[in-house]
Amino acid sequence: MHGDRTNRTVLLVLAALMVAAGGLGGAASFGAFGQEVQRRALTDNVVADYIDRNSSWFWPAVAGVALILVLLCLRWLLVILFSTDRAGDLVISSKGPGRTALRPGAVTRAVTEEIESYPGVSSAGARIIGDPDAAELVVNATVEDSSDLASVRRRIETEALAGARAALDDPNLPIRLDLTVTTDRAARVS
Numbered sequence: 001m002h003g004d005r006t007n008r009t010v011l012l013v014l015a016a017l018m019v020a021a022g023g024l025g026g027a028a029s030f031g032a033f034g035q036e037v038q039r040r041a042l043t044d045n046v047v048a049d050y051i052d053r054n055s056s057w058f059w060p061a062v063a064g065v066a067l068i069l070v071l072l073c074l075r076w077l078l079v080i081l082f083s084t085d086r087a088g089d090l091v092i093s094s095k096g097p098g099r100t101a102l103r104p105g106a107v108t109r110a111v112t113e114e115i116e117s118y119p120g121v122s123s124a125g126a127r128i129i130g131d132p133d134a135a136e137l138v139v140n141a142t143v144e145d146s147s148d149l150a151s152v153r154r155r156i157e158t159e160a161l162a163g164a165r166a167a168l169d170d171p172n173l174p175i176r177l178d179l180t181v182t183t184d185r186a187a188r189v190s
Contacts, residue, residue, distance in 0.1 A: 007080070104127075104128040104135075107126075107128065107137070107164055107167060107168065108125075108126040108127055108128060108137075109126075110163075110164075111124075111137070111139060111160050111161070111163075112124045112125055112126045114159070114160045114163065115139070115141050115160050118152060118155055118160075119147065120143055120144050120147025120152050121141050121142070121143055121144070121147075121152060122142045122143070122144055122182060123141070123142045124139070124140065124141040124142070125139070125140050125141075126138065126139045135168075135173070136173075136174040136175070136176065137161070137164055137173060137174070137175045137176070138175075138176045138178075139156070139160075139161065139175060139176070139177050140177075140178040140180065141156060141177070141178070142179075142180045143179055143180065143181050143182070144181075144182055145181055145182055145183045149179065149181060153177070156177065157177065161175050161177070
């Protein structure tokens with residue numbers, strides 16, 4: 001699942017609250033909080049009276065709202081589970097018998113490490129998007145302001161990206177290269 005930590009944390013907190021509320025209600029029904037709480041009706045108030053008087057339309061409306069919420073939650077869950085832009089396993093045919101399965105993380109890690117080793121590159125990142133049959137390599141690199149941008153770009157294209165195409169055995173692999181130039185503010189201030 002490719003959900004972020006915030007979603008998982010919120011869902012965990014909500015689940016813990018629901019379990020705690022259920023535990024407290026169960027404990028109250030068994031008399032853990034005294035006989036008064038055990039005998040008291042849970043919905044003994046004005047809201048319960050309103051619901052009793054309007055039960056012909058109230059409960060179907062609650063069921064409809066609950067159904068809409070469940071459908072929205074299912075839609076959100078499906079989006080989280082299946083909307084990833086990461087490819088699974090890329091199957092590459094080898095020269096001999098059998099097949100070699102290459103994980104996208106291996107290619108992206110190799111491309112990232114190679115580009116980061118070039119002089120003038122401060123950071124790099126790569127990812128494979130799309131279907132395994134029609135994958136695209138997306139590479140971004142941050143180049144220092146003092147370096148020669150054209151030579152860094154040429155080296156990335158002729159060495160790292162050509163190596164990725166050779167490793168994937170796809171000379172026509174679409175690659176998108178995004179270069180960002182950083183400015184050295186400390187050098188400009190002094």
